[in-house]
Amino acid sequence: LKTRKTFDRAERSGEKPLVLFAIEPRSYAQAIGGVAAEIRPNLEVLILEPEDLVREAARREPAVVLCGEPRPEGLDVGIRWAEFRPYEDPDVVLVDGLVESFPGFGLDNLVGLVDRLVEEWERRSG
Amino acid sequence: VKRILIVEDHRFFSEALKMLLGRRLSEAHGERAKIRLAATVADGLEIADAEGPFDLAVVDLMLPDGDGTEVVRSIKTSYPRTLVAVLSSVLDLSGAIEAGADEALGKAIPMTEIVDRLAELASDEGRSRQA
Numbered sequence: 001l002k003t004r005k006t007f008d009r010a011e012r013s014g015e016k017p018l019v020l021f022a023i024e025p026r027s028y029a030q031a032i033g034g035v036a037a038e039i040r041p042n043l044e045v046l047i048l049e050p051e052d053l054v055r056e057a058a059r060r061e062p063a064v065v066l067c068g069e070p071r072p073e074g075l076d077v078g079i080r081w082a083e084f085r086p087y088e089d090p091d092v093v094l095v096d097g098l099v100e101s102f103p104g105f106g107l108d109n110l111v112g113l114v115d116r117l118v119e120e121w122e123r124r125s126g
Numbered sequence: 127v128k129r130i131l132i133v134e135d136h137r138f139f140s141e142a143l144k145m146l147l148g149r150r151l152s153e154a155h156g157e158r159a160k161i162r163l164a165a166t167v168a169d170g171l172e173i174a175d176a177e178g179p180f181d182l183a184v185v186d187l188m189l190p191d192g193d194g195t196e197v198v199r200s201i202k203t204s205y206p207r208t209l210v211a212v213l214s215s216v217l218d219l220s221g222a223i224e225a226g227a228d229e230a231l232g233k234a235i236p237m238t239e240i241v242d243r244l245a246e247l248a249s250d251e252g253r254s255r256q257a
Contacts, residue, residue: 031237090138
């Protein structure tokens with residue numbers, strides 16, 4: 001897993017990269033998002049209802065979104081968008097629409113993926 | 127060290143619960159935990175038999191090979207002092223209580239409340255209150 005140093009830019013600016021979780025069922029979002037919030041205090045983690053996601057993503061400019069739906073048209077393409085359906089297909093994540101398959105994908109791997117996406121978002125956003 | 131068995135087939139959920147519960151027991155109750163995971167009724171029964179008694183068992187009801195109430199009933203028969211909490215998205219949890227569960231929690235409850243309650247059950251003060 002990545003370390004805090006990967007998030008230097010955000011820390012210098014005084015803002016934490018924002019990660020939105022809107023995975024279904026909600027108990028999964030709470031469980032997985034709860035772990036991310038606990039072990040990544042350098043991230044701001046918000047757990048949302050899926051129906052609130054598009055509005056909040058447009059308003060808050062997150063670094064990363066993890067949810068069960070594809071990116072809606074018109075939303076900032078700079079946001080790293082990860083589709084993940086742990087209940088149906090726990091080994092597959094679509095990152096910005098591209099399939100990434102991880103046999104035996106687990107919680108550590110998922111947090112590692114969030115780290116990677118935040119890092120890439122930071123590089124892209126300068 | 128508190129010994130806890132989690133019987134839950136969805137690995138992200140069980141891994142997350144394991145991590146959050148272990149941390150909460152440590153932070154809020156000053157107690158360490160050794161947590162075992164099982165993903166099926168058969169695994170749960172086998173681990174409970176081979177490694178019991180546990181201080182707390184957390185059991186989902188809908189498991190790939192059957193109904194978690196079988197695990198609840200077996201643990202309460204073999205180890206009456208083990209506290210058993212059912213954690214499920216099933217709306218009617220009365221069957222789990224009838225099978226002997228000490229606590230029944232719906233997965234719709236906020237995760238922080240679930241973890242708080244399970245940590246309380248596993249802790250020394252929670253166990254003495256329940257006795």
